[in-house]
Amino acid sequence: MKELKEGISKRKLRIKRVITTIIIMLLIGTIWQRIMVEKETNILLSHGEVFDINNHNMYIHSTGSGRNTVVFVAGSGTPSSFTDFYRLQRELHPYARTVSFDNAGFGWNEKTDIPRTIDVLSEELHELLEKSGQSSPYILVGHSLASLEVIRFAQKYPTEVKGIVLLDGGSPEFYANDSEIKSYILNRFSAGLRVTGIARALGNLSIKLPLLGENLRNNELPSDIKKIDTAMYYKYLGNTSNLKYIKNINENAREVIKNGPLNNIPLVIISSDSGQSWEKTQKELLNWSNYSSQKTLYNSSHYIHWTNTDYIVEKIKELIA
Structure with missing residues (x-):
């Protein structure tokens, strides 16, 4: 005993x-x-111009020239659109004007208490494009959850949109029923990795987490841009500001559905091979335009613009032409 x-x-x-x-x-x-x-x-010296939009500062990075303007809209939680779309903007530089920006609370932007409804997001982007002197027609390129933003923008300002490219974006029908709790849990888990230094420790061991595409993007960037990308990642992984976007996913999707299809605005849907249920979602998007096409790229990832850059550049160039 x-x-x-x-x-x-x-x-x-x-x-x-x-x-x-x-x-x-x-x-x-x-x-x-x-x-x-x-x-x-x-390290985080700002790139681009800053404008007062809806009572908070927003940065926009623009490059290239041409009759068309390609507007890149980052997916939910992406720390920096500047680094995430850096390669696409560089590749398209000879063919069109391209711009990238971050929503409130990300990149170099200020936080805001204004609710992150889909109409607010669309109106803020429209004001940013106007104040920064961008000229339509716009080709909107949205990644992931940004599919809702670019579709709603086209619904509100149809004469200013030449076409839309979705980079593994979900359909409004998908997001109308998607679990906001699931996204919330993932955000809080990511925040825990950041706050406790676990994500940073793994990074120092050359283990890049796939949560926000960091494992793909960081290795492909020039050394000076890579430093910015790394600093943004460790600053914004599991960003609390993203909860304001997550809580409106279902409501925003229903607002997009309520306002109906895009009619004759061309819609190019580029999808990752993420299983049958995701393939169903991608096919649903075909109904959102009279001129739509969809292609699933095999051996791709959710951050498809880093695993299949060349294909995406060519599809955007087709819309430019």
Whole structure:
């Protein structure tokens, strides 16, 4: 009996030591993360112009020239559109004017308490394009959840839109029923990895997490842009501001559905091979325009503009022409 009690006592002691060690490591990681974010502020010098949009600052990065303007809209939670669309903007530079921007709370943009409804997002983008001197017609390129933003923009300003390209974006019907709780949990899990320094520690071990395409994007960027991308990733992974977008997913999708199809605005749907249920969602998008096409690219990923860049550049060039 005495030996049994001693064994139980030793096991409890070992468990306490393990828990204490984990807590200490997480505290150290948290402090390290805060110090590094402050240090990396010097890396995050803004690229582009800033404008006061709807009572908060928004940055826009533009390059190239031409009669058409290609507008890139980042997916939910993407830390920086500047780095995420850097390669596409560079490839399209000789053919058109291209712009990228971030919504409130990401990139170099200020946070805002204004609700992130689909109409607010569309109106802010329209105001940003006008104030920054961009000229229509626009070719809208939306990744992931940004499919709702670009479709709603085309519904509100149809004469200013020449065409739409969706990069593995879901259909409004899909997002109208998608689980906001699932997105919330993923966001909070990602935030935990960031705040405790776990994501940074993994990065220092050359393990790039696939949560926001960092494992694809970071390796393909020039060294100076890579530093910005890394700093943005460690600053915004699981960003709390994204919760304001997540809470409106279903409502925003229903608003898009309520306003109906795009009629004759061309719609190019480029999809990843993410299973039959996702393929069904991609086929649903075909009904959103009288001139629509859909292509599933095999051996691709959700950040399809990094695994299949050349194909996407060619499809955008077709719309430009």
